[in-house]
Structures are given as structure tokens and as C-alpha cells.
Amino acid sequence: MTDGWSTPEPTRAAALGTDLHLExxxxxxxxxxxxxxxxxxxxxxxxxxxxxxxxxxxxxxxLGVARNTVADAYAELTAEGWLTAxxxxxxxxxxxxxxxSNPPSTDYRALIHQRPAHALVPGSPNLAEFPRVQWxxxxxxxxxxxxxxxxxxxxxxxxxxxxxxxxxxxxRARGVHTNPNHIVICSGFHHGLQLIAQAxxxxxxxxxxxxxYGFDAYRDILxxxxxxxxxxxxxERGARTVDLRSLGNVGAALLTPxxxxxxxxxxxxxxxxxxxxxxxxxxxxxxxxxYDGEFRYDRRPVGALQSLDPDxxxxxxxxxxxxxxxxxxxxxxLPADIVPDVLDAKGIVDAAxxxxxxxxxxxxxxxxxxxxxxxxxxxxKARRDQLVAVLADRAPEVRVCGMAAGLQAVLELAPGTxxxxxxAAARKxxxxxxxxxxxxxxxxxxLPTRDALVVGYxxxxxxxxxxxxxxxxxxxx
Numbered sequence: 001m002t003d004g005w006s007t008p009e010p011t012r013a014a015a016l017g018t019d020l021h022l023e024x025x026x027x028x029x030x031x032x033x034x035x036x037x038x039x040x041x042x043x044x045x046x047x048x049x050x051x052x053x054x055x056x057x058x059x060x061x062x063l064g065v066a067r068n069t070v071a072d073a074y075a076e077l078t079a080e081g082w083l084t085a086x087x088x089x090x091x092x093x094x095x096x097x098x099x100x101s102n103p104p105s106t107d108y109r110a111l112i113h114q115r116p117a118h119a120l121v122p123g124s125p126n127l128a129e130f131p132r133v134q135w136x137x138x139x140x141x142x143x144x145x146x147x148x149x150x151x152x153x154x155x156x157x158x159x160x161x162x163x164x165x166x167x168x169x170x171x172r173a174r175g176v177h178t179n180p181n182h183i184v185i186c187s188g189f190h191h192g193l194q195l196i197a198q199a200x201x202x203x204x205x206x207x208x209x210x211x212x213y214g215f216d217a218y219r220d221i222l223x224x225x226x227x228x229x230x231x232x233x234x235x236e237r238g239a240r241t242v243d244l245r246s247l248g249n250v251g252a253a254l255l256t257p258x259x260x261x262x263x264x265x266x267x268x269x270x271x272x273x274x275x276x277x278x279x280x281x282x283x284x285x286x287x288x289x290x291y292d293g294e295f296r297y298d299r300r301p302v303g304a305l306q307s308l309d310p311d312x313x314x315x316x317x318x319x320x321x322x323x324x325x326x327x328x329x330x331x332x333x334l335p336a337d338i339v340p341d342v343l344d345a346k347g348i349v350d351a352a353x354x355x356x357x358x359x360x361x362x363x364x365x366x367x368x369x370x371x372x373x374x375x376x377x378x379x380x381k382a383r384r385d386q387l388v389a390v391l392a393d394r395a396p397e398v399r400v401c402g403m404a405a406g407l408q409a410v411l412e413l414a415p416g417t418x419x420x421x422x423x424a425a426a427r428k429x430x431x432x433x434x435x436x437x438x439x440x441x442x443x444x445x446x447l448p449t450r451d452a453l454v455v456g457y458x459x460x461x462x463x464x465x466x467x468x469x470x471x472x473x474x475x476x477x
Contacts, residue, residue: 031069199344229440
């Protein structure tokens with residue numbers, strides 16, 4: 001017996017099946033055309049070995065043909081070895097039908113781009129330590145509690161739940177003064193810097209000072225927005241912020257105060273004060289990149305520069321170092337007057353995943369974020385200490401510095417040796433960065449050449465760490 005709401009059999013079969021796109025030849029018989037289309041899909045690799053095909057009933061409903069036509073085509077291709085059919089497992093593409101791969105290339109250019117055996121490049125956390133179980137638990141709780149509007153396009157500023165959680169956390173852990181209305185969520189620091197650059201350009205800012213050693217991608221973002229980027233000299237006391245007054249016509253300065261990247265030095269108190277004094281007197285804006293501020297090992301973390309003047313500092317933070325860059329979650333704590341300009345640059349739709357934002361909010365509020373950061377701080381400190389000990393034993397002439405915080409250390413080299421060491425490392429399958437890679441050429445002759453390696457010690461797995469250290473020591477002079 002059926003009721004008035006029963007679904008016709010073909011429609012129900014189509015609803016319960018899986019999608020499969022097939023290109024049937026015009027004019028071919030139904031069965032032979034279906035067989036040829038399936039062979040072509042398997043031969044080309046579009047249907048990979050092991051792929052489960054729709055049931056004969058579902059595919060027949062999708063194609064508008066008799067079920068027997070599909071069943072007979074499946075049977076023929078199974079007999080030919082293209083498909084396999086097992087009770088309870090359905091019909092799948094046979095593994096022996098996998099297309100043959102091309103023979104390995106002997107082109108030397110392909111060898112150059114092979115994955116290195118060891119990587120000690122800076123800037124990456126230990127991805128194997130991502131807290132999968134805790135993140136999944138937070139995601140379940142967040143999804144269960146999510147209001148209906150969480151599945152819409154979202155507030156351009158980001159979910160209020162995350163902005164509220166961040167306001168509390170940043171105040172407690174980094175000394176940031178803010179409230180949720182001054183926080184804007186973005187998809188990584190690159191995205192945030194792009195938005196700030198657009199907002200500054202709209203305000204007729206023409207130049208942003210940058211540290212003479214830094215990440216070239218950030219300089220590209222600023223110049224791509226039409227901004228000039230005069231350099232600030234960097235020494236053992238951090239960026240020489242007193243020079244901001246003499247640069248002229250500079251409306252903002254991009255700094256890494258807690259742990260200068262890549263030199264690893266901290267911006268000293270007198271230079272912090274000089275930066276704030278310049279911003280107040282000129283109406284300029286300081287862009288504070290607090291990229292790994294949670295990871296300090298020698299004493300309590302250095303507080304955010306933003307706390308000295310929240311009206312003159314835009315603070316940037318992200319999950320890239322504390323959790324994983326793949327989350328693409330970051331935040332800007334902005335002076336109230338620039339928030340509308342940044343939101344105008346961002347547009348009407350939130351760019352970061354709403355569900356990821358809710359998950360991070362739950363992760364922070366549950367205490368899981370603090371526990372993870374504290375655990376990783378201990379692991380990274382142990383790595384740093386091992387690096388120092390091994391170098392003291394096997395390369396005592398190499399001076400190690402810039403390691404009070406963060407995920408990398410600086411190894412000072414004799415003048416004129418950096419390039420030779422980096423090339424020797426590459427021949428041994430060790431990926432490593434030289435200091436000159438971060439030097440801003442726009443600094444001109446004022447910036448002296450500094451030969452050094454910037455060694456990231458966080459990323460290698462525990463099993464690969466010892467061999468990576470061996471490879472490093474083998475190339476040091």
C-alpha cells in the first residue's frame with residue numbers, strides 16, 4: 001500500500017545514488033555507448049582504481065534507461081577486467097585497470113625540484129603536533145551550539161563568538177587592550193596586510209616603513225597596493241625606530257617588536273617608545289606583526305606594543321605558528337577609526353570559514369588553546385636546547401643567537417661563507433635559508449652584509465630531527 005506522498009521508484013533511486021558524469025557517444029546503442037563511456041573514463045584516469053560506481057538502479061534512473069541495460073554493461077566490463085563486483089561492496093573500478101604512468105623523467109631540471117630529505121627552513125610549526133582530537137571535539141561542540149545564522153554569509157568582521165573569545169585571550173596572554181568591536185577576522189596575515197594596505201591607500205597614505213630584514217612577500221603586498229616601502233635599519237636592539245622621523249612622508253610602519261623576523265631580536269624599550277612617539281606626533285599607524293609572540297623561552301612573554309597606545313597600533317595575530325597555517329585564521333585588533341575602512345576593503349562577505357571561527361572560539365574558551373600552546377612551548381624549547389647543545393659540541397666556532405623566542409635561531413657565519421654553506425646544504429638534501437634571503441635590497445649600502453643561517457627547528461618530526469641536525473653540522477664550516 002502507498003500513500004499520496006510516496007516517491008516514484010526512479011526518483012527514489014536517483015536520490016539515493018551517487019553522481020557519475022558519463023559522455024555517451026551520439027548515435028551509439030544504449031548498452032555499447034555506456035560501455036564505451038565507462039572504458040574511456042577508466043582509461044583516462046577520471047575514474048580511479050577502487051572508485052565505487054552507482055548501483056545499476058541509480059545509474060539507470062539518472063540516464064533514463066532500463067536497469068537491465070546498465071546491469072548488462074557492468075557485467076560485460078567486469079568480464080573484461082575493467083570492473084569488479086563483490087557482494088556487499090558494489091561495483092568498483094578494478095585496480096589492474098589503472099592507467100600506466102609515464103616512465104620516470106631523467107631531466108636534471110626535475111631533480112632540482114625534488115623534495116629535500118631534511119628541512120630546517122624557518123616559519124613552520126610542527127604540523128604533526130596539531131591537536132586533532134581536541135580540535136575535533138571543539139568542532140563538534142561548536143557545530144552543536146551554532147545558531148542558524150552561522151550557516152549564512154557571515155559578518156564581514158567575523159563571528160562575534162570568536163571576536164569575543166579573542167578579546168579576552170589577547171588581553172590576558174598578550175596584554176592587548178581591545179573589545180570585540182575593534183577586532184576583524186581575516187584569512188591569514190597576508191590577507192590582513194592586504195586589507196590594511198587598501199585602507200591606508202584609501203586614506204592617501206603613500207609610504208609604509210618596513211624592517212630592513214623581513215619577509216619579501218609582505219613587501220610585495222605593500223608595493224602591490226601602490227605604497228613605497230622605505231627601510232628601517234635593524235641591529236641587535238631591533239628596528240631603529242628613531243629613524244621614522246627622518247624618513248619623511250611615511251604614514252605607517254610594519255614592525256615585529258616581540259621577535260624580529262628573521263634576526264630574532266626584541267625591540268628594546270627605548271625603541272618601542274620612539275615608535276609610539278612618532279605615531280602620536282605624526283598621526284601614523286604602527287602595524288604590529290605578533291607572529292609567534294606566544295613562544296618565548298627565557299622569561300615571561302614580552303607584551304604587545306599595542307598596549308602602549310591602542311589608538312596608534314594595529315595588532316596582527318594568527319594561528320599559523322600556534323596551531324597550523326592551513327587553518328587560514330588570523331585577526332586584526334584595530335584602532336576604532338580605521339575599522340570602517342578595513343571592512344570596506346574586505347567587502348560584504350566574511351572570507352574565513354564560519355565553522356572554523358566557531359571552532360576556534362570554542363577551542364580558546366575551553367582552555368584547549370592555552371594547553372596546546374604551553375605544551376608546544378615546552379617541546380620547542382627542548383628542540384632549541386638540543387640545537388644549541390649539538391652545535392656547541394660539533395661546531396663550537398658557530399655563534400647561535402636570536403633564539404630567546406620563536407621557532408628559529410640564527411647561526412652567525414664568517415663573512416663571505418653564507419652562499420657556499422647554503423649550496424652545500426642543498427647538495428646534501430638539506431633545505432635551509434641564508435640571512436641574505438631576507439635582506440631588503442632597497443636598504444642600499446647603508447645595510448651591511450650579514451652572513452648567517454636562519455634555522456627553523458620546529459618543523460621536523462621527532463624521527464627526522466637527529467638526522468636533520470647531522471646534515472646541518474656536516475655543512476657548517
